[in-house]
Amino acid sequence: MPNKLLIIDDDVDLCHLLSRYLFKKGYVTETAFSGNKGIAKYKTGDFDAVIADYRLGDMDGIQLIRELKQINSKVAILIITGYSDIRPAIEVTRLGAFDYIPKPLVPEEVLEILKKMLNREYSGEQAALPQNEAILFEQDYYIGTSDATADLYQQVNVVAPTNYSVVLYGESGTGKEVIARTIHQNSKRSKQPFVAIDCGTLSRELAGSELFGHVKGAFTGALQDKEGHFEMANGGTLFLDEIANLSSDIQAILLRIIQERKFKRVGGNREIGSDVRIIVASNENLKAACQKGKFREDLYHRLNEFAIHLPALRDRPDEIRPLATFFLKKCCEESEKKINGFSEHVFAAFQRYDWPGNLRELRNAVRRAVLLTPPGGTITEETLLPEIITHTPVPDNVLTQDPAPMASAVSPTQDLLKDVAGRAEYQAIMNVLQRVNFNKKKAAEMLNIDRKTLYNKLKQFQGVN
Numbered sequence: 001m002p003n004k005l006l007i008i009d010d011d012v013d014l015c016h017l018l019s020r021y022l023f024k025k026g027y028v029t030e031t032a033f034s035g036n037k038g039i040a041k042y043k044t045g046d047f048d049a050v051i052a053d054y055r056l057g058d059m060d061g062i063q064l065i066r067e068l069k070q071i072n073s074k075v076a077i078l079i080i081t082g083y084s085d086i087r088p089a090i091e092v093t094r095l096g097a098f099d100y101i102p103k104p105l106v107p108e109e110v111l112e113i114l115k116k117m118l119n120r121e122y123s124g125e126q127a128a129l130p131q132n133e134a135i136l137f138e139q140d141y142y143i144g145t146s147d148a149t150a151d152l153y154q155q156v157n158v159v160a161p162t163n164y165s166v167v168l169y170g171e172s173g174t175g176k177e178v179i180a181r182t183i184h185q186n187s188k189r190s191k192q193p194f195v196a197i198d199c200g201t202l203s204r205e206l207a208g209s210e211l212f213g214h215v216k217g218a219f220t221g222a223l224q225d226k227e228g229h230f231e232m233a234n235g236g237t238l239f240l241d242e243i244a245n246l247s248s249d250i251q252a253i254l255l256r257i258i259q260e261r262k263f264k265r266v267g268g269n270r271e272i273g274s275d276v277r278i279i280v281a282s283n284e285n286l287k288a289a290c291q292k293g294k295f296r297e298d299l300y301h302r303l304n305e306f307a308i309h310l311p312a313l314r315d316r317p318d319e320i321r322p323l324a325t326f327f328l329k330k331c332c333e334e335s336e337k338k339i340n341g342f343s344e345h346v347f348a349a350f351q352r353y354d355w356p357g358n359l360r361e362l363r364n365a366v367r368r369a370v371l372l373t374p375p376g377g378t379i380t381e382e383t384l385l386p387e388i389i390t391h392t393p394v395p396d397n398v399l400t401q402d403p404a405p406m407a408s409a410v411s412p413t414q415d416l417l418k419d420v421a422g423r424a425e426y427q428a429i430m431n432v433l434q435r436v437n438f439n440k441k442k443a444a445e446m447l448n449i450d451r452k453t454l455y456n457k458l459k460q461f462q463g464v465n
């Protein structure tokens, strides 16, 4: 049976183009041109996945994900974003979107991510790794050599063999789930399941049933008994991502389970024993959440037997290059394509950029660059998103600078204007280049400039940044 997809985009042309492309690739597609129409359609059809634009006329991607999750907590969603929406897009992966794809769209990229999403039988949470996948585990992730990483893995090695609960702190995409899996793999529980659930995507009504299961008839729609994540993880490790999002009643049940090592399914009377190691992650400080009354202090102390802070990618700049090379190798294997490596300009841009989406964003940037680079070629700046190329780091001294000399200096303002104009020009050139698949001759024709001018402008821009 072909997979059935719902494409939601208020850009009718793009919706049709994508629909036709995916239809040719063997999918059944339906389209909707607004968020509300998409939601209505989703209710009536049995869709395997949704591809939606982040900006819809009547709502944004965050609202769309929330509403689709209310209908089906396991909905598989891929979000398309404009480049200025990358930061909110990073947010949507935390809310439960499988991934985001930046515009301009590269159809092969959509197809590749879509296949991954469907192959994984995406279920709104990460299922336990199959046993044979566990053997590949070591090669699947990069273990760095910087001081920050050495320190991180030293902590992992210390805590993994124990039964301690662990709190992982770190920005989105820093690898909290990867570290949770690593702890599990290196514990006595490694042959038992690792079950991950993102508490940020659980609706208030369904959280209890998802975590603890329910019995038939417990509430409207509970048509049969259902196992919750605690039962699935029995004997193994349960990873609760974005723990601070759990409501106070669920926090109270969680505390009781940790204390008594047993629980009941929603609506059930039978007590079920629970032998689960709990690892949680949060990108807000749980102690501060306790002080704000958002998180139970007694639960915090139970969970906080060991805390690990994952550094942001921008704080370990010496690992950007080896990580990019690691992702390049992985992407080439996946797409069965040979690429020679990165140009030094690309590494320089990677080094300047601040990577708000951390490792996930770097992996996505490399994957896109691989798709846009011809086989046997070298990855150049033209394959990067403008945001990465144009990013100008804020100098450390800006905030501490004396305001008087700042105000009286003329050149910073002039430079800024020059930069804005330069960026707009560069953006226009990039858009055309992408449209013509980086054929510079055609791009120059479309821009009505000669080829030499185009080369000079690209070079000049590289110099400015």
Ligand SMILES: Nc1ncnc2c1ncn2[C@@H]1O[C@H](COP(=O)(O)OP(=O)(O)OP(=O)(O)O)[C@@H](O)[C@H]1O
Pocket (backbone or CB within 6 Å): 093, 094, 140, 141, 142, 143, 170, 171, 172, 173, 174, 175, 176, 177, 178, 179, 241, 359, 360, 363
């Ligand atoms: N050490 C690593 N080597 C290679 N890839 C990694 C590593 N750590 C993380 N990644 C990749 O980065 C992406 C984000 O990782 P992960 O989901 O663990 O981050 P996270 O901090 O849990 O993110 P979020 O807070 O958004 O849930 C994943 O695609 C993962 O495969």
